[in-house]
Amino acid sequence: MLKEGQIRIPSGCAISGIIDKKGNRFTGDVIMKSIALMHDRSNGLGGGFAAYGIYPQYKDLFALHIFYDNTSIKAQTEEFIEKHFEIESAGDIPTTPVEGITNKPLIWRYFVTPRTYLVRDGFMDENEFTSRCIIKINADYKGAYVFSSGKNMGAFKGVGFPEDIGKFFMLENYEAYFWSAHGRFPTNTPGWWGGAHPFTMLNWSVVHNGEISSYDANRRFVEMFGYKCTLQTDTEVITYLFDLLVRKHGIPIEKAMKIMTAPFWDDIDRESEDVKKELKSLRAVYANALVNGPFSIVLGCENGMIALNDRIKLRSMVAAEKGSKTFVASEESAIRIICPDPDRVWSPRGGEPVIAFLEGAQK
Amino acid sequence: MSVNFTTPLFKVERDENKCIQCRVCEKQCSNKVHSYDAEDDVMRAKDQDCVNCHRCVLLCPTGALIIKKYPNEFRENANWNGQAISEIYKQADTGTVLLTSMGNPKPFTIYWDKMLLNASQVTNPSIDPLREPMETRVLIGRKPDKLEYNAKGELVTEIPPQIELNVPIMFSAMSYGSISRNAHESLARAATELGICYNTGEGGLNRDFYKYGKNTIVQVASGRFGVNKEYLNAGAAIEIKIGQGAKPGIGGHLPGRKVGEDVSATRMIPIGSDAISPAPHHDIYSIEDLRQLIYSLKEVSGYKKPVFVKIAAVHNAAAIASGIARAGADVIVVDGFRGGTGAAPLRVRDNVGIPIELALASIDERLRQEGIRNQISLVIAGSVRNSADIVKAIALGADAVYIGSAALLAIGCHMCMSCATGKCNWGIATQEPELVKRLNPDIMYKRLVNLISAWNHEIQEIIGGMGINAIDSLRGNRLMLRGIGLTNKELEILGIHHAGE
Numbered sequence: 001m002l003k004e005g006q007i008r009i010p011s012g013c014a015i016s017g018i019i020d021k022k023g024n025r026f027t028g029d030v031i032m033k034s035i036a037l038m039h040d041r042s043n044g045l046g047g048g049f050a051a052y053g054i055y056p057q058y059k060d061l062f063a064l065h066i067f068y069d070n071t072s073i074k075a076q077t078e079e080f081i082e083k084h085f086e087i088e089s090a091g092d093i094p095t096t097p098v099e100g101i102t103n104k105p106l107i108w109r110y111f112v113t114p115r116t117y118l119v120r121d122g123f124m125d126e127n128e129f130t131s132r133c134i135i136k137i138n139a140d141y142k143g144a145y146v147f148s149s150g151k152n153m154g155a156f157k158g159v160g161f162p163e164d165i166g167k168f169f170m171l172e173n174y175e176a177y178f179w180s181a182h183g184r185f186p187t188n189t190p191g192w193w194g195g196a197h198p199f200t201m202l203n204w205s206v207v208h209n210g211e212i213s214s215y216d217a218n219r220r221f222v223e224m225f226g227y228k229c230t231l232q233t234d235t236e237v238i239t240y241l242f243d244l245l246v247r248k249h250g251i252p253i254e255k256a257m258k259i260m261t262a263p264f265w266d267d268i269d270r271e272s273e274d275v276k277k278e279l280k281s282l283r284a285v286y287a288n289a290l291v292n293g294p295f296s297i298v299l300g301c302e303n304g305m306i307a308l309n310d311r312i313k314l315r316s317m318v319a320a321e322k323g324s325k326t327f328v329a330s331e332e333s334a335i336r337i338i339c340p341d342p343d344r345v346w347s348p349r350g351g352e353p354v355i356a357f358l359e360g361a362q363k
Numbered sequence: 364m365s366v367n368f369t370t371p372l373f374k375v376e377r378d379e380n381k382c383i384q385c386r387v388c389e390k391q392c393s394n395k396v397h398s399y400d401a402e403d404d405v406m407r408a409k410d411q412d413c414v415n416c417h418r419c420v421l422l423c424p425t426g427a428l429i430i431k432k433y434p435n436e437f438r439e440n441a442n443w444n445g446q447a448i449s450e451i452y453k454q455a456d457t458g459t460v461l462l463t464s465m466g467n468p469k470p471f472t473i474y475w476d477k478m479l480l481n482a483s484q485v486t487n488p489s490i491d492p493l494r495e496p497m498e499t500r501v502l503i504g505r506k507p508d509k510l511e512y513n514a515k516g517e518l519v520t521e522i523p524p525q526i527e528l529n530v531p532i533m534f535s536a537m538s539y540g541s542i543s544r545n546a547h548e549s550l551a552r553a554a555t556e557l558g559i560c561y562n563t564g565e566g567g568l569n570r571d572f573y574k575y576g577k578n579t580i581v582q583v584a585s586g587r588f589g590v591n592k593e594y595l596n597a598g599a600a601i602e603i604k605i606g607q608g609a610k611p612g613i614g615g616h617l618p619g620r621k622v623g624e625d626v627s628a629t630r631m632i633p634i635g636s637d638a639i640s641p642a643p644h645h646d647i648y649s650i651e652d653l654r655q656l657i658y659s660l661k662e663v664s665g666y667k668k669p670v671f672v673k674i675a676a677v678h679n680a681a682a683i684a685s686g687i688a689r690a691g692a693d694v695i696v697v698d699g700f701r702g703g704t705g706a707a708p709l710r711v712r713d714n715v716g717i718p719i720e721l722a723l724a725s726i727d728e729r730l731r732q733e734g735i736r737n738q739i740s741l742v743i744a745g746s747v748r749n750s751a752d753i754v755k756a757i758a759l760g761a762d763a764v765y766i767g768s769a770a771l772l773a774i775g776c777h778m779c780m781s782c783a784t785g786k787c788n789w790g791i792a793t794q795e796p797e798l799v800k801r802l803n804p805d806i807m808y809k810r811l812v813n814l815i816s817a818w819n820h821e822i823q824e825i826i827g828g829m830g831i832n833a834i835d836s837l838r839g840n841r842l843m844l845r846g847i848g849l850t851n852k853e854l855e856i857l858g859i860h861h862a863g864e
């Protein structure tokens with residue numbers, strides 16, 4: 001059977017996200033409880049989490065989380081990493097046996113900084129350098145897969161129900177100010193750990209529920225800018241779109257939303273001349289970055305959480321607030337189980353983002 | 364006089380029981396096929412001159428006429444078939460190049476028909492265009508590689524001029540001269556009502572039609588007929604015609620008999636003179652020269668209009684298209700070997716150029732590899748026959764399509780492929796006032812509006828079924844296509860999987 005990346009596998013899903021906008025950290029049990037409630041939205045073929053704020057002691061280093069199929073590819077990949085980065089610390093990611101979690105790959109973690117002379121020689125910044133190295137490993141080192149590469153954040157994922165994956169990685173021992181989670185319902189899968197979500201790139205992480213019908217248009221667009229969609233998943237291409245628009249092109253994040261879930265022409269036509277001109281420019285230049293089809297996503301970045309629905313809301317998504325916390329989930333019950341009396345609960349409209357950034361963060 | 368070796372192509376059958384000898388057919392047929400024989404009191408027909416345009420058939424009040432393929436057959440021979448033989452007779456008779464009209468009719472693979480479309484089931488809902496917005500608007504023109512915002516979060520990039528099409532369809536270049544004034548008027552009015560564009564072709568623009576300027580693309584071809592500053596500023600965009608799918612590498616020839624007072628004024632040439640467009644532009648012998656012309660046109664139009672460059676789909680189209688993009692064109696138009704024409708040498712039409720589907724796929728892919736596909740618009744032409752062809756073209760990577768033959772069919776063309784004779788019985792490819800009068804623009808423009816509106820509904824239905832609600836998400840979305848009955852090489856060039864994969 002072909003593995004993720006060799007074939008496109010559609011899947012349905014459950015997602016959940018919690019952020020404390022004051023930056024207070026809390027352990028992974030909370031998000032595990034929320035995603036566990038939506039057990040029936042996954043089928044045991046993929047689950048995962050993204051956690052921000054978990055590595056304060058290494059906050060200026062890139063944390064690479066890598067799956068290896070075997071020790072020989074590990075050795076080859078480490079040689080590549082060694083050549084391009086200074087490795088501050090390396091070791092396997094602690095796990096504990098959980099029933100139902102089988103076939104685990106080697107799971108390693110490295111805290112690294114790019115070798116400065118290489119960055120300088122390539123006329124790039126260290127983010128661009130690191131992202132290129134990761135794209136290279138994932139494309140060329142068969143059997144190695146970097147599934148997390150941000151600073152002071154990390155992804156944890158695998159084949160299994162999300163709550164079991166959480167236990168497996170012992171997320172109750174990590175403290176983060178922002179957690180997102182994903183339970184997957186692929187229509188078929190060879191059970192490859194790399195194919196689980198979240199998908200991440202540098203500090204971006206995306207968990208996503210839905211199947212985007214614009215996939216190939218989006219893929220071919222980002223690939224023009226040097227990305228390689230090795231996984232052929234929606235989450236991967238959505239992450240690259242954000243990375244391209246916000247990091248590489250410097251588009252403000254809320255404008256990036258206006259690209260990916262562009263307002264309808266009829267609505268644009270009703271705007272004032274100035275607004276119309278801007279929206280028209282966004283749609284003209286980034287037409288192929290419009291994301292179509294049913295989706296709800298929770299996007300993580302340095303500044304915090306953004307949740308977004310497709311333009312006509314073909315996937316459920318509920319949001320809530322309580323004190324300094326913002327919650328989003330595929331189902332309201334997944335919020336209420338961890339926050340029984342929210343100050344406010346609402347159902348965001350299609351194309352209307354929920355932006356929950358850390359206090360003081362730039363939008 | 365020696366015997367004429369050629370046999371007729373068609374046979375006019377008249378049901379004598381139905382014929383009332385009203386002589387309508389005689390009046391309607393510009394080829395003078397029908398005549399009244401007073402001696403015997405019967406209608407006669409000269410089969411030899413019939414082109415099978417159906418005019419008499421449809422106008423005969425009693426329905427007495429049928430046109431059939433001429434039953435006479437040559438001895439069966441797979442190599443020397445009837446057409447091959449007759450062509451030899453014709454050339455031996457006249458000593459001239461064989462002239463023909465409309466697009467390549469040969470049975471080459473039609474790739475549109477070898478591609479199937481996708482639809483949503485379960486994992487992804489289809490979208491109903493009757494309930495939800497379904498966007499088919501496209502912006503045609505050059506786009507910057509990215510937009511820039513300043514520190515205050517204000518957009519600082521000004522995007523170059525775009526033309527806005529409500530539907531990704533335009534009427535392709537058909538000159539005033541090759542087609543009639545009434546045909547032009549129908550196209551112009553329909554384009555205006557639909558919010559799309561029509562193209563003047565290389566014959567200049569009649570004064571009376573300047574009012575449709577917002578929906579007009581003015582063409583500049585090698586003959587430069589009717590080109591002046593006012594003309595260049597009269598439309599929404601300017602198109603440089605390098606080549607045409609029906610006759611790549613060949614110029615044009617409008618016979619003097621089609622150059623009446625009006626055409627002469629519009630083209631700025633003397634009445635009755637032949638209008639000859641040279642094969643190349645004599646100021647474009649290389650890509651740098653093209654760049655100069657593009658920028659001269661931009662200068663003269665104040666950088667307010669996109670400049671299109673149209674080429675025929677030839678073997679090296681991908682590299683040429685890339686050169687055109689780099690030469691500063693805003694829109695590349697590629698015309699496939701099935702594209703129509705008012706007149707073309709038969710051998711050229713039937714043997715030169717490549718199918719638009721393959722040219723489109725390789726140009727789109729090449730421009731992506733070079734990272735410049737997003738900066739220009741890609742418009743294709745050369746036999747788009749229906750809305751499904753359009754959906755497939757856009758999924759392969761086109762921004763919009765041009766239709767020519769389909770538009771003429773909508774206003775009555777019967778594909779008799781005899782435009783070059785100038786005796787079009789439907790008032791389209793003719794300048795004879797008696798024939799032009801037959802085409803009523805008030806009625807015909809509505810038929811064009813109907814056709815495009817119907818296609819737009821179908822496009823919306825099909826993309827909605829794919830779970831897409833904006834045409835932007837279809838563009839280049841080749842996963843929506845599957846090949847059927849194609850070789851690995853063909854699939855590779857089209858960049859699609861086979862059905863079942």
Ligand code: SF4
Pocket residue numbers: 375391392393394395396397412413414415416417418419420430788
């Ligand atoms: S050329 Fe047309 S009008 Fe004349 S006989 Fe033939 S079908 Fe009839």
Ligand code: SF4
Pocket residue numbers: 416464465771775776777778779780781782783786787788789790791792
């Ligand atoms: S335009 Fe007129 S002459 Fe040309 S093919 Fe159509 S009907 Fe025949």
